[in-house]
Amino acid sequence: MSDRRTLRGVRPELRVRAARGITTTVQAARSFRRGGLFVAxxxxxxxxxxxxxxGTAAVVLMGAVVVLTLGEVTSQAGSWTLSCELAPEHARGTYQGIYQTGISVSQALGPGLLTAFVLPHGTADWSIPAALFASAALTLPATARWAARRRREAQ
Structure with missing residues (x-):
């Protein structure tokens, strides 16, 4: 079974199912929005x-892990399409490199930032990352529409 798992532990079938049917920037932005709200x-x-x-805390945390996983998979399904569709055709490789660098930076800095700024302050500070994820999720569709419009105008 371990050969069918990714480094992050999500089965490929779940990622494929989440990305199925996402072929336009509008669909991708909706998927990202849904995923971001799940993460929040x-x-x-x-x-x-x-x-x-x-016992109660363990059950709640297991539920949070399930919701977080759904959020990550759903938002990534949308971001894959957005990162390809919004990049100019002549620069897709460059855009993909920057996109992947952003993911790597967030994975490198995220745990430290949570440890330094959220965990020491108790439960109330979990509302800060929740608000950040929700804000990003809710503003992305309008941003994607703007970027798609700009790309069409540039062609």
């Missing part, structure tokens, strides 16, 4: 686990 909900669920009995 997972942050709030993590906050809800505090000050609970260990």
């Amino acid at each position: 909900a997972a942050c709030l669920a993590i906050a809800c686990a505090a000050d609970r009995a260990p």
Whole structure:
């Protein structure tokens, strides 16, 4: 079974199912929005686990992990299409490199930022990443429409 898992532990079938039918920037932006809202909900669920009995906290955290996984898979399905469709054809490789660099930077800095700024301050500070993820999710569709319009005008 380990040969069918990715480094992040998500089965390829789940990623394929999430990306199925996402062929336009509008569909991709909706997928990203949905995923970002799932991630925001997972942050709030993590906050809800505090000050609970260990068994209850474990169940809440397991639920948060499921919601977080759905959020990551759904948002990534949308971001793959956006990163390809919004890049000019002559510069797709460059855009993909920058896109992947951004992901790597967030994976490198994210845990440290959470440890430094969220965990020491208790449950209330989980609302900050939740608000950031929700804001990004809600503003992305309009941003994607703007970028698609600019790309069409440039052609």
